[in-house]
Amino acid sequence: MTNEKFAYEVTTVTKFIQIYCTDKHKQLPKIKQEKTLTYEGVPDVVSVSYELCKDCEDMLNYSFARLCACPHVQKPRCHTCPHPCYELPMWKRMAKMMKYSGMKLGLNKIKRLFLRDKDG
Template structure:
């Protein structure tokens, strides 16, 4: 995967986990973190800031580690990968987060269209 694709994937997974955590773990204490990520032997390729509960922070760090170790030149979608690197329970948690956040992002786009008057 290219450096640009890696950065895009990191930003996407961060956004999805942040949305899920904000909505589903409202009452959990959150703490702000910054993590620098390396990729393909290159240090500090991406820097990620997030404010998550402990459970979601663990999921984010797990996802970052998997992205950093992804061996594919052309990264497939994880659910179509011939050699999945996520443990089954973590894959199920991530799928739940991605589904929820994806639906929420889609609904927000539709809502904005209606608020703008369909322009």
């Protein structure tokens, strides 16, 4: 995939895992981190910052590693990929997080639309 696509994927997955962790792991200690990623030998393709519990940080690093290794030039959405590269337990965890955060983002979008309509 292109560097732009890689940067987009990395930013998206970080955002989704962050939403999940913020809501679901309120009681867990968080690690604040900033990270700059290299993709196909190009340094600083994308940088992200996050504040996640240990498990979610592991999940995020795992996702980054899978994205770096993604063989698709035209990368499909990971959840519709014909050759999913996640190991099954990780895949299930990830699917749960994506579903939760996706719904939450969707709801916020609907709420915003609704409020805008109401305001006139």
